[in-house]
Amino acid sequence: MKKVTTVCPYCGAGCKMNLIVDNGKIIRAEAANGVTNQGELCLKGYYGWDFLNDTKLLTPRLTQPMVRRQKGGKFEAVSWDEAIRYTAQRLKEIKQKHGPRSIMTTGSSRGTGNETNYIMQKFARAVIGTNNVDCCARVCHGPSVAGLQATLGNGAMSNSIGDIENSKCLLVIGYNCADSHPIVARRVIKAKEKGAQIIVCDPRRIETARIADQHLQIKNGCNMALVNAFAHVLIEENLYDHDYVAKYTEGFAEYRKNVADYSPEAVEEQTGVSAQQIRQAMRTYAAAPSATIMWGMGVTQFGQAVDVVKGLAGLALLTGNLGRANVGVGPVRGQNNVQGACDMGVLPNEFPGYQSVTDPKIRAKFADAWGIDVNQMDAEVGLRITEIPHLAIEGKVKAYYIMGEDPLQTEADLGLVRKGFEALEFVVVQDIFMTKTAEQADVILPATSWGEHGGVFTCADRGFQRFEKAIEPKYNVKRDWDIISLLATEMGYPMHYQDNQEIWDELRSLCPLFYGATYEKMGELGHVQWPCTTLESPGTQYLYADNHFDTPTGKGQLFAAPWRAPAEVPDGDYPLVLCTVREVGHYSCRSMTGNCAALQTLADEPGFVQMNPVDAQALGIRDQQLVWVASRRGKVISRANYNERINAGAVYMTYQWWIGACNELTQDNLDPISKTPETKYCAVKVGQIADQ
Ligand code: SF4
Known part of the structure; x- marks a missing residue:
């Protein structure tokens, strides 16, 4: 048996934990004495690892590269060489025909780590030539x-x-x-x-x-x-x-x-x-x-x-x-590495370390370090993931390379998102499970999971923490950054890294905010909060010491704006507010927690719509009764859950259930600055499904 120190792959609390490995299988998790968790874990930390043992409860693991050569056709298992050649060829064709800004890419805020996010944004900027790189921070913080x-x-x-x-x-x-x-x-x-x-x-x-x-x-x-x-x-x-x-x-x-x-x-x-x-x-x-x-x-x-x-x-x-x-x-911050994805420049307006893409000196610095002509670099802010459905329908975005995200489950107004996907010419999904988005891909690139590789995460309080590999992957999968490097090389930009630390040291050298956060300093239970600008610095517990702010x-x-009403308010046809919320036992699109036996027993499809009993009884709805919930965009099945803790006039649903996916109902009214959707507010109605 061995004990491997890692960081929980779920929320941004950044809990340190030990995975106990026996004969190549993880058998349990123990809390470690990390800076943020002090020897404690929640139930996802204790029970959220057995998807690595391939429990196949929700979805199968992606075990080999696959290509679908015709829309609506079947997936065909191919070799890695073939998958990389085909993907590189299609991306090159689209870039040549429609320009680099017709290709969108994502990083991932989950188990893949900061090194991979750095490599993904480098791929977008240095290989494709676009700032079209974003992550799920767009739909949360x-x-x-x-x-x-x-x-x-x-x-x-x-x-x-x-x-x-x-x-x-x-x-x-x-x-x-x-x-x-x-x-x-x-x-x-x-x-x-x-x-x-x-x-x-x-x-x-x-x-x-x-x-x-x-x-x-x-x-x-x-x-x-x-x-x-x-x-x-x-x-x-x-x-x-x-x-x-x-x-x-x-x-x-x-x-x-x-x-x-x-x-x-x-x-x-x-x-x-x-x-x-x-x-x-x-x-x-x-x-x-x-x-x-x-x-x-x-x-x-x-x-x-x-x-x-x-x-x-x-x-x-x-x-x-x-x-x-x-x-x-x-x-x-929500997901375990959403802070890290932003730190690594998986943002359309910033290079790693929050350095603006519109600053010519910064562009020159990165171009020089990456060995490319600065004129090849995109000087404009790129696209946000929430803009993609609209732009795909308008024909402005043709290809989407999605790593470790599931927009067909997690984004607002899924009917619109599906139309956007139908309009795309080429979709590449790099993931660990057959998510709803992976099912629509033209190419599937199967990656190693948290537990099968190491790296660095940033938790919600800017703390860099290392996590280690616990087990060998069982399938024909590759590390995320290896896959991206192979694609870059095939597309004419040789990318060869030996290990995570080589990538980490490259990004440190380009990011003054992170320069002092060395692998050694992060150590086993280390937690180094940026800014960490020198090798001597221990990191920064709180920002704005001496009340000096990082503004120009x-x-x-000081700023105040007049209140604006949400875009869609209840009326006679749709009299209730729908607000999307979280639940403790499952995480995000549920691809990981839904494949953990202990967590799977906590709740069952089709999920719940929490209702104040006063509202429910007025509609003749019993507790636990199957109901439909409808908005102007869709209609789903759910199960009524009487809840006296919620306010009358509003209902609450979690977004991870495949059946009863509440994002069929939500709307994509975007904040004009951040382009984040208004998933906390839309108008719905609820009705009984015939007596069961
Ligand atoms: Fe800690 Fe969050 Fe993991 Fe729970 S889900 S163990 S709070 S990091």
Whole structure:
């Protein structure tokens, strides 16, 4: 038996764990004493590994390269040589005929690691010649990145996961940590035990609301109005830090004007939160010696998400809750390596290390390092994954190379996404399971899984952590970056790396923010938070020390926008709001957790639609009854789940079920800046399926 130290492949909490391997098979997982998890794991950490033993519960593992030479034809098993030759040939033809910007690529925020994401964006930029590379951050915390970059200069969590328990006030908005990041939720409980005030803003009485001192049960879709009212109270009641605002921020006069109309009394009816509660929340937040704001998808998956993130940063700036330990702004990133995918430049506007693609000096630096003519590089910002369905239908995107993502399950308005896929000429899927997207591919490139390779992940608090290979792959699969390198070489750009560290050292040399994060420093249980700019630096626990912000002027930017209504509001035909949520036992498209026996027993297809009993009974719907849920875009089967913790007038569904996929119903109203869809709000109706 051997014990291999790795990092959990699910959420961004970054829990360190040991896989116990016997005779080439993983037999159990144990918690390791990592910096973020301190010897604890949630159930996904303990039971989320046995897909590696090929349990075949949900979908089969991809075991060999396959090609489908005609649309609608059958997959044909081919050799790796043939798969690489065919894929390279098709991509070259499309590039020649339609130009490099007709090809879209994705990185992956899951088990594949930072090295692979670096190689994928290098492939897009150096081999294809496009900035069309993106990842699922687009559909989750894209607005956090954009909003925080604009206000504070850096798109990541300003604080650390370990800091949370030492904060004296936690303002938790649109974030159900008990389901999304159970080990982060432990820190919230510890903060409470240490005497912190907990303020929760959420339409549901989520687990955190149960232990909260104040629960502001906001109506769905009103975040901007509430955040503006918070700012209004801080200013009107003179609770803000005048000295801090004067020294370290810009834009106060305009900001004050923009929130003037948002008195708590003015937004009471709209938000469903009493003026007294709004005032009390801000009195508590402003009085705390240290205060932290935490948020999740309940902030970011709206058509006005970037504005709300800017507003939340404004609250921290008004009260001086930045630039020291135990305070800050914490967008808690969802997937285990979504922070890393962004760090590695799997973004259409930034090279690795958050260096702009529109800066000629930066382009020249990367062109020089990669040995290509700078004129071959795309000087414009590339496409976002949420734009692809529309652009494919318009004929502007012809090929899509998708690595470790499942847009045909996870993106909003699946009917639209399917039309986009039908219009594409060539789809390559590089993955570990036959996902819904893989089923539509022209070429399948089977990759090794987490557990079968090593690398570096970045957890939600900017912490780089190494994970190790535990077992040998059983099938005819290759490491992700080996596959991409073979394709690059076949397309005329030789790419040869010996190992992960060679890739890591190349990217470190090009990214000042990461330069000091060496493999050695990350060690076995190491957790090196960027910025880590020198070999001597231990990394950075919190951003903006000395209250210097990474904005062009060095000052925090105060910003407030008027509230905008969601794009589709309930009416007589579709009287309920649908909001998509997470559940603790499964993750994302479920391709991994759905193939783990212990997790598979936790819930069953077709998933649930959570309903307030008042709404359900008005429709004559019993608890656990099969129902249909319909929006203007689709109709799915689900199972009614009475839930008194949710607000009347809204229903909640998780998005991973194949039958009852709630993204058949959601809409792609995109935030104008981040292009993130409004999957937290659309209008639906629910009805009984004939008595069973
Ligand atoms: Fe894995 Fe997240 Fe659970 Fe930790 S909290 S064990 S990282 S899923």
